[in-house]
Amino acid sequence: MLLDEERCYRAVAARDARFDGQFITAVRTTRIYCRPSCPAMTPKRANVEFLPTAGAAQQRGYRACRRCQPDAVPGSPDWNIRADLAARAMRLIADGVVEREGVVGLATRLGYSERHLNRVLTAELGAGPLALARAHRAHTARLLIETTPLAMADIAFAAGFASVRQFNDTVREVYGVPPTTLRTEAGRRRGAIPAAAGTLVLRLPYRPPFDGNGLLSFFSARALTGVESVVDGTYRRTLRLPHAAATVALDLRPTAPGNGSRRAAGAEHVVATVRLGDPRDLGPAVARLRRLLDLDADPLAVDALLGADPALAPSVATTPGIRLPGSVDNVETALRAVLGQQVSVAAARTAAVRLAAALGERLPAQLIGATDDPSAGTADLLFPTAATIAERGAEVLTGPATRIATVLGLAEAMADGSLVLDAGRDPAELRAALVALPGIGPWTAGYLAIRVLGDPDELLATDLAVRRGAGALGLPSDAGRLVAHGENWKPWRSYAAMHLTRASALTPTATTRKLRRTS
Numbered sequence: 001m002l003l004d005e006e007r008c009y010r011a012v013a014a015r016d017a018r019f020d021g022q023f024i025t026a027v028r029t030t031r032i033y034c035r036p037s038c039p040a041m042t043p044k045r046a047n048v049e050f051l052p053t054a055g056a057a058q059q060r061g062y063r064a065c066r067r068c069q070p071d072a073v074p075g076s077p078d079w080n081i082r083a084d085l086a087a088r089a090m091r092l093i094a095d096g097v098v099e100r101e102g103v104v105g106l107a108t109r110l111g112y113s114e115r116h117l118n119r120v121l122t123a124e125l126g127a128g129p130l131a132l133a134r135a136h137r138a139h140t141a142r143l144l145i146e147t148t149p150l151a152m153a154d155i156a157f158a159a160g161f162a163s164v165r166q167f168n169d170t171v172r173e174v175y176g177v178p179p180t181t182l183r184t185e186a187g188r189r190r191g192a193i194p195a196a197a198g199t200l201v202l203r204l205p206y207r208p209p210f211d212g213n214g215l216l217s218f219f220s221a222r223a224l225t226g227v228e229s230v231v232d233g234t235y236r237r238t239l240r241l242p243h244a245a246a247t248v249a250l251d252l253r254p255t256a257p258g259n260g261s262r263r264a265a266g267a268e269h270v271v272a273t274v275r276l277g278d279p280r281d282l283g284p285a286v287a288r289l290r291r292l293l294d295l296d297a298d299p300l301a302v303d304a305l306l307g308a309d310p311a312l313a314p315s316v317a318t319t320p321g322i323r324l325p326g327s328v329d330n331v332e333t334a335l336r337a338v339l340g341q342q343v344s345v346a347a348a349r350t351a352a353v354r355l356a357a358a359l360g361e362r363l364p365a366q367l368i369g370a371t372d373d374p375s376a377g378t379a380d381l382l383f384p385t386a387a388t389i390a391e392r393g394a395e396v397l398t399g400p401a402t403r404i405a406t407v408l409g410l411a412e413a414m415a416d417g418s419l420v421l422d423a424g425r426d427p428a429e430l431r432a433a434l435v436a437l438p439g440i441g442p443w444t445a446g447y448l449a450i451r452v453l454g455d456p457d458e459l460l461a462t463d464l465a466v467r468r469g470a471g472a473l474g475l476p477s478d479a480g481r482l483v484a485h486g487e488n489w490k491p492w493r494s495y496a497a498m499h500l501t502r503a504s505a506l507t508p509t510a511t512t513r514k515l516r517r518t519s
Contacts (some may be wrong), residue, residue: 056126
């Protein structure tokens with residue numbers, strides 16, 4: 001990854017938080033690496049180098065700044081914009097694939113040899129897959145140290161380290177102090193959230209502005225009883241993670257009443273309250289929640305380009321920081337998308353609720369948690385697996401035989417591994433694999449590219465809501481002409497589609513005809 005060093009230094013001199021997560025500032029004299037907005041004294045230009053990742057900085061012998069915590073920033077938006085090998089690898093590393101399957105498993109998923117993968121990542125990101133995964137483990141370890149009362153030995157294995165010694169050595173090298181010091185500093189830090197047994201309260205940073213209300217509306221319209229709920233600005237749902245189940249509550253309100261630490265933390269963030277069945281799932285949970293809320297997006301870049309179009313400018317002005325709703329369970333998202341083909345959102349939700357109630361799995365009480373407010377909504381049901389639906393879905397599914405066959409065929413393809421839905425897929429390859437299945441068309445494939453991969457450049461021009469929204473804003477409502485006009489919106493056409501859908505919802509006929517909308 002080529003960095004414009006002069007531009008990077010100007011960002012550091014201005015302490016510009018917009019660049020946090022997009023590159024690392026490494027100071028040769030102190031051997032410390034920081035985020036661009038670090039409040040420390042600006043180093044001399046001759047004493048700094050700029051690196052694309054924390055892994056690259058650690059591999060060169062730099063340790064993380066404990067003042068600005070450079071790992072506690074939004075991730076780079078490049079991993080969603082780019083569909084190349086490096087970006088796909090970074091998404092899988094964040095999901096914990098190296099910890100679970102090793103570099104061999106990572107290379108196999110990506111379809112390349114280990115040697116080629118290491119060569120590309122070193123050239124593009126300044127570090128190989130092991131170094132990048134080590135940086136990810138260190139970040140997960142810091143989260144567990146600072147937000148849980150777990151013993152250090154338990155944290156070591158939960159974060160993916162092979163031994164307690166390796167854990168201690170890595171934390172010392174990356175943060176410059178032993179793990180116990182990190183925990184002590186976290187307890188003293190102003191605004192620190194106290195650790196509680198069984199519950200992790202995490203801050204998920206983002207680049208403002210952030211349209212949390214838009215995400216809440218999207219999730220609320222599609223919420224499945226028992227699986228998820230939206231009440232008073234909080235989205236709750238169950239999670240199926242690599243080692244065990246979990247639940248999460250995401251506070252998407254602009255401010256959290258009674259939590260004065262939001263501003264004290266020095267960054268805008270979503271508060272996530274997580275209950276894990278297995279602490280090894282913390283890293284994948286954080287990565288999936290970030291994708292669900294599109295927290296690594298660069299909203300200023302998106303809004304600047306889309307706002308330059310006179311037709312979209314009013315929507316951008318009234319809804320800055322619009323986000324793409326992602327997925328925490330790609331199998332669930334795919335099956336619900338096919339269930340929703342050619343029917344309304346409400347009808348699709350009804351079908352999915354029936355399927356989840358009949359074939360889903362109830363969670364143990366310790367993962368659900370208690371609430372003082374019974375109206376807050378309960379999430380205690382896991383959506384059924386692809387294998388379960390392939391085996392027993394015919395007993396529950398109703399409606400046209402062709403749609404049932406499509407759902408069962410998709411479930412079987414995912415269950416037997418012939419269709420892989422993970423963050424490492426190339427968007428074009430994923431679309432091709434989906435449309436090759438009977439009953440799945442280009443619209444569904446494009447929709448899943450947005451939800452599963454966070455593809456920022458899918459217009460969904462054939463969607464009725466998108467076309468109606470385009471007409472309401474004075475844009476061409478014909479799919480072909482809209483695609484031609486949308487060339488001006490690259491590479492952010494998915495965000496443009498969200499604006500058009502929002503405009504459609506504000507028109508008088510928005511609820512009268514719904515075609516090819518998904519659950």
